[in-house]
Amino acid sequence: MAQIVVGNLVKTFRVAERQPGLWGAARGLLHRRHRSVRALDGISFSLQPGELVGYIGPNGAGKSTTVKVLSGILVPDSGRCEVLGRVPWRERVANAREIGVVFGQRTQLWWDLPVVESFELLRDIYRVPSSSYQQVRDELIAMLDMEPLLDVPVRQLSLGQRMRCDLTAALLHSPAILYLDEPTIGLDAVSKLAVRDFVRQLNRERGVTIILTTHDMDDIEALCSRVIVIDEGQILSDGTLDDLRRHVTTERWLIVDLAEEDGDVTDPQATVISREGHRVRLRFDPEEVSAAELIGRITAAHAIRDLFVENPPVEEIIARLYGEQRR
């Protein structure tokens, strides 16, 4: 049974248009012109329990709007949406009890309270029984190494510390579903890795269903088996990362480290993408020329220190996908 079902979701916002200049402002008082912005334009997908889905798209693509609809704080114009068999906006409170939400951009903790008091307040708000609260809290604290942070007021936490606290806060009531909206935004490399490890563990070991929206393609590559790409309110692609790659481009990259500096590599069946120092990056189409053949030719012609083949980075894939659609 699917845990989350979204069918043909449409949401339009009316945006008041300001007219330029003083005269425009005066006219705006009497008559406002409105423009419709279609944030969601027929979104459909469904999630099985325990899935970890990357939900990606450029700014304004409709990612947050989707998360808001799923959380019950935004009512769509039309379409179907069920989370654990409930329509989120009709049963907002019951739905809120079953889900956890983390926004990278804003904390849900209480600014003035020490972390531990925020947790206790959440325990009361979500009516978590004391015995299970103690257990869940201790586990989360151990997983995220939070012990030293407990007595610190939230406003004194660093961004990385705050994110760990926010993750704990969203999970104290053991939700079956977790929405993570850009959880690694602005974090340093170490914190990012910590958050990723935690999310992976949560999904694999506890079977929490996770929807992860992010701009960080490393998050996606590290965590998500399934990726939904949206732009302008429509789903461009939904499948595994490999499917997505195959769908967009078959090209592979060959990275060559030459023995001499500023050397040049030319081959009729590969194009140079970049050159820096000893390193030359080439792209080629494996259907046209096999990697082995290409490597054979290049090693014959140049003195090579090292060389390897890789997939184009996900950023590249996504960028092409958008480009393709918009053309």
Add this chain to the structure above:
Amino acid sequence: MTPYWAILSARFRTLLQYRAAAAAGFGTQLFWGLIRVMIFEAFYRSTTSAQPMSYQEVVTYIWLGQALLAMLPWNYDRDVHALVRSGNVAYELLRPLDLYWHWYARAMAWRVAPAVLRALPMFIVAGLFLGLQPPDSWASLGAWIISLLGALLLSAAITTLINISLMWTIAGDGMASLVSTLVVILSGMVVPLPFFPDWAQSILNFLPFRGLVDVPFRLYMGHLPPGDILGLFAHQLAWTLALVAASRHVLRRGTRRLVVQGG
């Protein structure tokens, strides 16, 4: 603890930390209290006709007012204002809570905590040196405490309504300054209500505002008999319930707009 009680208590503890603000408030209220006492002293010296309250009673009334000023619903909650302005108010709905009672609990903490911080020193100072009399009798004390509770319930309801009104008036001070003027005058904070002309008395008796100041203060002094507490408390409760019902309706419309139009 139930969720709303937990919010109230957490907010209360947070607000108790603002001791510097309380000290400053105490100083200001002491100063204004002295001026108000002087004004009434001049008034009583020059008047020849019989007044509805004795000078002693007015002085007690003034110091009670200065002590409990922070309890009055005269302004809006800056945090709620910030939530509305930034559009983050939508995120309040992520909690498995009824938004009205969530905000009501906040408002209640906000009306109680600063009042407690300011009232304790004011009672001591005014009681020892400035002519604040003790309650008229044990019965008066009991009636005062009950009506103070009623006043708090009412004050939190009015505060919550002001906060909810911020969802429409972006600047926020429109409705708040209007209500603030009404509250300060019609509750009897500026001039005790018995000094108002006779024709105004029935209107003042009907309106909710006297339940904030006039009723509890006069019960304290025995100026209203303690036996009246039942009717007076019922008046406070009835208005509280009416305001809660009306505010919930307004908030429902506000959130509907919010969930349709986004944050």
